[in-house]
Amino acid sequence: MLMNEEFDIGDMWRCYIDLTPKKFAECLRIKGDIVGQDNAIKTASLILYNHIRKRRSVNLYIGPSGCGKSHVWNVLQAEMGAERILIYDASMLTAEGYKDSTKISTIFKDIPPECRSRIILVLDEFDKLLEPQYSSHGTNYSDMVQNQLLRLFNGDILVFAGEDGFSADSSGISIVLLGAFQNIIDKKKRNSTSIGTIGFGGQPHHDCNYGNSEITIEDLIDFGMRRELAGRITRITCMSPLSIEDLTNIGQQEVKKLEQQFQRNITADYSVILDLAYKAAKKGLGARWLKAQLNNSIDSLLYDNPNADSFTIDFNTLDTDEHSQAAFME
16 A cells, blocks of 8 residues: 555545455456456556556557457446446547537546546547548648647646636546457558568468467557557557357356346356357457347347246347358358
8 A cells, every 4th residue: 555645645545555456356257257368457446546546648448349358347347336437439530610519628628627537537448539530621630639639648637728718637547449440450460461471391481360479569659549548548559359169158158147137037048158159259349239139139039928937048039141151150
């Protein structure tokens, strides 16, 4: 534990000061039913541990849709409160000075003044904010927003003008950026393919994906991130697509959740969940799609017989295409 002079007794994070990184990781596993993604959980736990001790950081999570980027931080927000962890859709941000739009000042205006300087700010869909967005006059709004984010990334005093002008000290704010950055992976795949095999008897290069590709600051700059922003990122965490085994475990956990939610027995044959896992993995649909299919099946069963004592999820209740597990194994 830190000495009293190093930790403000009234700090909003004080109640978590005795928790270790492993305790935070345990919370994510148990509270969030998170399967796999050990590196992402470890990183999130360290971000929390350091933030509580006033060691701010700027972090980037990169991974495909449905891998659990948002889920990790949604679980932590639900556990610790929205006054400590604020999650915001970065794709909705526009530059300061424009009316009827969501701006950086909007985020801080909605936060109680006593909390502004100690939040963890999670900006989801951050890769979409970096895509060029030009006005009819040729102004690149994306570039303007990035300019305004620079002071936040620096930990500077943020001053927002206007009728309700106010300021916020961002020196104690940690930032977590989430995004797919699919173009970076696609480019690495193209480069790997173009290299091909090397020399007599050479081996082809691996198929680049989120799990085996190193994402660098230069990659982010090529994608469209301002060099000044990219250079202030403390760590980059790549999240792999969930494996079929991971997705199958997630499906089984979801069935248990549905049982608790509806207070009745729900069964789903292992082959059904495995089939959904193959579809989700093969098509890059992720855990969100798999869970949606199981929930949709229950909705169909409820519609037909809302008073049933039990439900059985089988291939007939799934609202998916007719491809089978075997087709994905070919």
